[in-house]
Amino acid sequence: MSDRPKIRLYVDQPLGPGQTVDLSRDQANYLFNVMRLDAGAGVALFNGRDGEWRALVAEAGKRGGRLICDMLTAPLMAPPDLWLMFAPIKKARTDFIVEKAVEMGAARIIPVQTDFTNAERIRQDRLQAHAVEAAEQCGGTFVPEVCDLQRLDRVLADWPKGRGLIFADEALVGAEASLAAAPPRDGWAILIGPEGGFSEAERARLRGLPFVTPLSLGPRILRADTAAVAALTLFQARLGDWA
């Protein structure tokens, strides 16, 4: 582990033996002004594809710089094939959901517009940057894609064959919280509703779909952000990479 530098940085460039990585102004500012690194210092780089590489500072400038990769320090560790679908809520809570989804190991994050969703738009770029930061911070080598806002009815209409959908249904409050009865599937998604919950029409439709597994999250109604973390935990423990 001592080979793994503490400072981690996501870069959108290929990584490999001897590979040169040119830094943007922001990255150079972070490494050389904020973190005060000098030439020769080590930085851990990842790009979501090639694992984590130790790179050494070859050139440190005010407006840029250059690193050279020298060894693989961790292989790419992709999360299980799990999507988190959630209805965007207030900004800080939406940010929290994205951050926790990365830490908890979601492969894709899909904000969905439901009948009772207030938000009509999201800042996809801001949420994606948030996902990158969360991966930098939690030692992850994978960055899930954050999709643009999509309508739930359309997502359900185009549902990929074989994928299961775990529907966190607040109407099941008090029922046993378990995924023990989930059938085998080719990948999964979790669906969390907005503050106002799901409409009766949505609930009826979801319950009628063959790929849906309804899930209770225990005896209390959770806020959507809490519900997302709780459902991800249950999934990882039962069907995912904690199991």
Ligand code: SAH
């Ligand atoms: N306003 C709604 C609750 C919405 S909670 C009501 O009072 O009924 C936000 C979302 O979190 C829900 O849509 C659901 O997806 C999830 N959730 C919260 N508590 C839950 C529980 N006990 N069981 C299953 N899902 C839950």
